[in-house]
Amino acid sequence: xxxxxxxxxxxxxxxxxxxxxxxxxxxxxxxxxxxxxxxxxxxxxxxxxxxxxxxxxxxxxxxxxxxxxxxxxxxxxxxxxxxxxxxxxxxxxxxxxxxxxxxxxxxxxxxxxxxxxxxxxxxxxxxxxxxxxxxxxxxxxxxxxxxxxxxxxxxxxxxxxxxxxxxxxxxxxxxxxxxxxxxxxxxxxxxxxxxxxxxxxxxxxxxxxxxxxxxxxxxxxxxxxxxxxxxxxxxxxxxxxxxxxxxxxxxxxxxxxxxxxxxxxxxxxxxxxxxxxxxxxxxxxxxxxxxxxxxxxxxxxxxxxxxxxxxxxxxxxxxxxxxxxxxxxxxxxxxxxxxxxxxxxxxxxxxxxxxxxxxxxxxxxxxxxxxxxxxxxxxxxxxxxxxxxxxxxxxxxxxxxxxxxxxxxxxxxxxxxxxxxxxxxxxxxxxxxxxxxxxxxxxxxxxxxxxxxxxxxxxxxxxxxxxxxxxxxxxxxxxxxxxxxxxxxxxxxxxxxxxxxxxxxxxxxxxxxxxxxxxxxxxxxxxxxx
Amino acid sequence: xxxxxxxxxxxxxxxxxxxxxxxxxxxxxxxxxxxxxxxxxxxxxxxxxxxxxxxxxxxxxxxxxxxxxxxxxxxxxxxxxxxxxxxxxxxxxxxxxxxxxxxxxxxxxxxxxxxxxxxxxxxxxxxxxxxxxxxxxxxxxxxxxxxxxxxxxxxxxxxxxxxxxxxxxxxx
Numbered sequence: 001x002x003x004x005x006x007x008x009x010x011x012x013x014x015x016x017x018x019x020x021x022x023x024x025x026x027x028x029x030x031x032x033x034x035x036x037x038x039x040x041x042x043x044x045x046x047x048x049x050x051x052x053x054x055x056x057x058x059x060x061x062x063x064x065x066x067x068x069x070x071x072x073x074x075x076x077x078x079x080x081x082x083x084x085x086x087x088x089x090x091x092x093x094x095x096x097x098x099x100x101x102x103x104x105x106x107x108x109x110x111x112x113x114x115x116x117x118x119x120x121x122x123x124x125x126x127x128x129x130x131x132x133x134x135x136x137x138x139x140x141x142x143x144x145x146x147x148x149x150x151x152x153x154x155x156x157x158x159x160x161x162x163x164x165x166x167x168x169x170x171x172x173x174x175x176x177x178x179x180x181x182x183x184x185x186x187x188x189x190x191x192x193x194x195x196x197x198x199x200x201x202x203x204x205x206x207x208x209x210x211x212x213x214x215x216x217x218x219x220x221x222x223x224x225x226x227x228x229x230x231x232x233x234x235x236x237x238x239x240x241x242x243x244x245x246x247x248x249x250x251x252x253x254x255x256x257x258x259x260x261x262x263x264x265x266x267x268x269x270x271x272x273x274x275x276x277x278x279x280x281x282x283x284x285x286x287x288x289x290x291x292x293x294x295x296x297x298x299x300x301x302x303x304x305x306x307x308x309x310x311x312x313x314x315x316x317x318x319x320x321x322x323x324x325x326x327x328x329x330x331x332x333x334x335x336x337x338x339x340x341x342x343x344x345x346x347x348x349x350x351x352x353x354x355x356x357x358x359x360x361x362x363x364x365x366x367x368x369x370x371x372x373x374x375x376x377x378x379x380x381x382x383x384x385x386x387x388x389x390x391x392x393x394x395x396x397x398x399x400x401x402x403x404x405x406x407x408x409x410x411x412x413x414x415x416x417x418x419x420x421x422x423x424x425x426x427x428x429x430x431x432x433x434x435x436x437x438x439x440x441x442x443x444x445x446x447x448x449x450x451x452x453x454x455x456x457x458x459x460x461x462x463x464x465x466x467x468x469x470x471x472x473x474x475x476x477x478x479x480x481x482x483x484x485x486x487x488x489x490x491x492x493x494x495x496x497x498x499x500x501x502x503x504x505x506x507x508x509x510x511x512x513x514x515x516x517x518x519x520x521x522x523x524x525x526x527x528x529x530x
Numbered sequence: 531x532x533x534x535x536x537x538x539x540x541x542x543x544x545x546x547x548x549x550x551x552x553x554x555x556x557x558x559x560x561x562x563x564x565x566x567x568x569x570x571x572x573x574x575x576x577x578x579x580x581x582x583x584x585x586x587x588x589x590x591x592x593x594x595x596x597x598x599x600x601x602x603x604x605x606x607x608x609x610x611x612x613x614x615x616x617x618x619x620x621x622x623x624x625x626x627x628x629x630x631x632x633x634x635x636x637x638x639x640x641x642x643x644x645x646x647x648x649x650x651x652x653x654x655x656x657x658x659x660x661x662x663x664x665x666x667x668x669x670x671x672x673x674x675x676x677x678x679x680x681x682x683x684x685x686x687x688x689x690x691x692x693x694x695x696x697x698x699x700x701x702x
Contacts, residue, residue, distance in 0.1 A: 134626075135625070135626040137625045137626070137628065137629070138625060144661050144662070149661075151659075151660050151661055152659065152660070152661065153659060153660070153661065153664075154661050156625050156628075183627065183630050184578060184611075184630050184634050186609035186610070187609070188577040188587055188590050188591050188607060189579070189587060190579045190582070190584055190587060191579050191627060191630065211626060212581075212624065212626045212627050212630070213579065213581045213582065213583075213621065213624055213626070213627065214581075214624055214625075214626050214662055215581055215583075215621075215622065215624055215657050215660075215662050215663060216657070216660050216661055216662030216663070219660065219661065219662075220656065220657065220660055231656060232656065235583045235656060236583070237583055237584060238582070238583040238584040238585025238586070238587075238588060238681065239584055239585065239588055241585070282588070298595070298596050301592075301595040301596065302595060302596050302597065304592075304595070305592060305595050305596075305597045308592070318589075318683065319585050319681070321680070524584060525579075525584065526582065526583045526584045527584075529626075
């Protein structure tokens with residue numbers, strides 16, 4: 001996988017040459033997905049990080065891998081993105097101690113806590129030493145991702161003394177009171193805790209505590225065969241099954257050098273876009289439910305049910321599960337079914353437009369949506385806010401455009417930029433993206449070539465990074481296969497990044513607007529907690 | 531101006547929905563009969579995610595869309611466990627949710643029923659025997675009925691609730 005720097009330098013290789021310098025370009029290796037890996041020592045890492053931040057790189061992930069670098073047991077991989085190029089700094093950590101970069105890259109705050117919980121890595125200079133994944137019942141000094149720990153049931157603490165309870169940020173001042181919500185909510189949604197500090201009706205601070213549904217996905221994947229791990233990838237988040245399986249399969253295909261047949265990529269892309277349609281329809285319906293506009297909401301939930309039924313007709317699963325597999329798709333979708341889908345999509349577009357015009361001509365809805373829950377544009381880069389949430393705040397980010405995969409280089413999504421950043425902007429962006437997905441599906445069906453749908457090339461050992469655009473934004477996964485088994489499956493969904501956007505979007509709004517702000521981002525708890 | 535009386539006697543302007551699902555209608559009618567007889571015409575369900583991947587939540591929510599609209603059969607999803615007859619639990623119970631699951635159950639008045647929906651809730655599913663979960667819901671609460679599926683479809687959930695109603699009549 002060692003490569004020479006290409007003729008036309010990308011932002012990552014330029015940074016390797018100019019920021020790291022010395023023998024770094026010679027030591028850089030290129031991954032099969034085009035990402036650059038550079039090993040860095042402590043001093044050059046600490047010197048380079050601020051400079052890389054100044055070059056407008058975004059820290060899109062940080063994770064720990066055991067047994068990756070020869071010189072030490074743990075390696076931290078800092079995945080940095082800039083203009084479609086990816087730089088991975090590989091820091092071999094000695095003695096389980098690393099330097100925190102959270103003040104330079106705020107998007108490192110959660111991942112650093114995650115590395116501490118998972119592997120026992122300590123971070124010097126960090127302001128937050130609370131556990132993240134592992135709540136109070138877990139024993140102290142328990143690190144599940146440590147290879148020495150064999151995945152098995154553990155003994156937890158039944159009684160948690162008050163002194164060991166999770167400390168939320170204390171907010172004090174005249175008239176400040178707290179509203180504690182969750183983990184069990186009033187509606188049928190996933191568990192999470194929201195701690196509002198409120199003055200009168202206005203939220204003054206919101207702190208979110210997640211990871212209630214921490215199911216140990218990454219440890220579960222360890223030691224599984226790559227085929228068995230497809231089921232694990234599907235379980236990361238139910239409504240993102242296709243996106244997460246696609247990224248997992250892409251990573252395995254890249255590290256093994258498997259070429260996916262063209263027809264399979266067309267089918268995969270149709271599935272990805274159908275999943276986006278389901279998700280966006282649910283969000284549009286949900287936002288309208290949360291402002292008590294039942295007429296609009298039921299229009300979209302009816303359409304969504306119809307898409308679910310179409311999914312079942314096409315694939316046997318309402319969530320499109322069991323289709324995407326390593327090397328392609330598990331079975332073909334016949335021509336007449338696809339023609340039927342094209343017809344269905346045409347009908348869907350018409351009926352969606354009817355629903356949309358009702359909503360957009362209802363002043364009470366616009367009044368609730370407009371100026372509510374603003375995500376500021378300046379937060380996008382530091383927090384790696386992604387997907388429709390970023391695109392509604394003026395961000396021009398979309399993995400399908402930035403790192404085209406499959407057939408997205410030929411079937412390019414179209415975005416109309418909106419910069420308001422409020423609930424209305426997110427509602428509008430999702431409506432446009434829904435219509436754009438329908439266009440993409442129609443174009444894909446019209447152009448789909450005949451041919452095989454699965455490659456039977458074998459899986460090899462190696463590692464690779466893969467990014468896909470799920471309905472919620474950029475999903476990342478990094479897979480390492482060793483002796484034919486999964487050695488490390490790191491997955492980071494868009495929700496993981498965007499939860500922090502909510503903490504910034506809610507203050508200044510009234511508590512009663514929290515549900516609609518939350519729904520407008522529609523984040524997956526399962527996909528965050530894993 | 532619409533004459534209110536003519537609305538009563540005239541033929542309805544709305545058509546029957548072409549996508550009416552016979553299976554759901556039949557299940558619904560049957561479940562309504564059971565609920566009418568045993569639960570005073572209203573069955574209150576509190577949904578609880580104990581560590582699910584959210585697919586089951588989506589299907590349970592779908593029960594309220596216009597295609598199923600289960601409220602017409604007497605089924606209501608309630609906001610508080612204090613109002614609930616049934617606790618509908620999804621997901622393998624995680625260590626991080628264990629306390630919340632127990633507290634939610636304890637907050638319900640008697641008589642109360644527990645239904646585990648989805649493969650993970652039934653027996654731990656793919657997470658069985660791993661560090662982060664206790665296993666199926668039965669590891670924490672007395673389960674009256676399991677509804678397998680990954681995730682169970684709205685029709686399967688409805689069929690499960692019907693079985694629960696019939697069984698409740700026999701045993702309590």
